[in-house]
Amino acid sequence: MISRYARPDDLKGLSQVLTTLVPFVLLWCAAVWCTHNFPGLAPIPLLLLILFIVRAFGLMHECGHGSLFRSCWLNRAVGFLLGVLSGMPQYVWAQHHNYHHAHNGNWDRYRGPYTTLSVEEYAALSVAQQRWYRSKCSVLAAPLAGFIYLIFNPRFTWLKGTIGLLLHCGRRKLARPGVPLRAHAAGYRCRYWKTAREYRHMLWNNVVLLSLWTLLCWACGAGTFFLIYLLSVSIAGGMGIVLFTVQHNFAHAYASDDAHWDRDAGTIEGTSFLVLPRWLNWFTVNIGYHHVHHLSAHIPNYHLAACHDQYQHLFSSVTRVKLDEVLCALRCILWDTRARQIISVAEYRQRA
Secondary structure (H helix, E strand, C coil): CHHHHCCCCHHHHHHHHHHHHHHHHHHHHHHHHHHHHCHHHCHHHHHHHHHHHHHHHHHHHHHHHCCCCCCHHHHHHHHHHHHHHHCCCHHHHHHHHHHHHHCCCECCCCCCCCCCEEHHHHHCCCHHHHHHHHHHCCHHHHHHHHHHHHHHHHHHHHHHHHHHHHHHHHHHHHHCCCCCHHHHHHCCCECCECCHHHHHHHHHHHHHHHHHHHHHHHHHCHHHHHHHHHHHHHHHHHHHHHHHHHCCCCCCCECECCCCCCHHHHHHHCCCEEECCHHHHHHCCCCCCHHHHHHCCCCCHHHHHHHHHHCHHHHCCCCEEEHHHHHHHCCCCEEECCCCEEECHHHHHHHC
16 A cells, blocks of 8 residues: 555645645735735635645645655755745654654653643643633634744744853853864753754744745835734644644544554554545645555655545544534543543543
């Protein structure tokens, strides 16, 4: 199955990138023009812009797996570009995401973007803390989560880590002036990056992105730019977080501890098939076929549907989540460590 479908095609990858970047630029221009001239029409290009940001992030995700293009160079270059567009340092993000793939279903190692609590951890919270946790995981809070995830955290962690690096190098240079500055920098440890390569990607992502912010503020006005940018990226980020969450948090999803974890069970029973209309599959680059994606991240998005259709008899135990069931799946925010599955708060109360 994998050998048949894990075959990237550079032309298909480039066509997907072009059909994303060209409309993205045109929609930005349309959103700015409508904001200045016909504010009542501005939501139309804004809504489309949000969908294209979701698509751009999905293609960036493909580049991180090295599956969008056959060429490694194209995956790196386009991944960096799409990372700037979506606000995320692509290489650093890809390292964390690949960790998720390596431990899918092992909730001792990885608990998703909302850091899903176990039933024991939830029970230990106060009533106010439980209410806050439920609110944080709700769909209404998704745009705020998108803002933190795509706009605030990548800038804040880079800035905070860089200040720490400069202070570290300054103190060490004063104490040991004969040691090269590079050697002092190599001794700095930070939880925001693990290698010098990761830091370089964070640095250049932020330098290029902040330069674009400055240029676009000058071109269309700071108020207009940030109004469009904050709304579009935050909502798109929220949509992405919701999509990711319901592909792993759903009723009775496989959620093992480290000792009992089985990789294949995590792929089939801990990942959903998100059944979406064709137009939404296009904007989400077929990420709804998440069970196939977790079977092998090297299968490009443009082969996922065909792979599923040919081998769907092997995926009969994969949970289907329809679009109108997404809100129900989002209520599954607790890890039952004894049953080794994800449950809702309502089910937790019944069991208690």
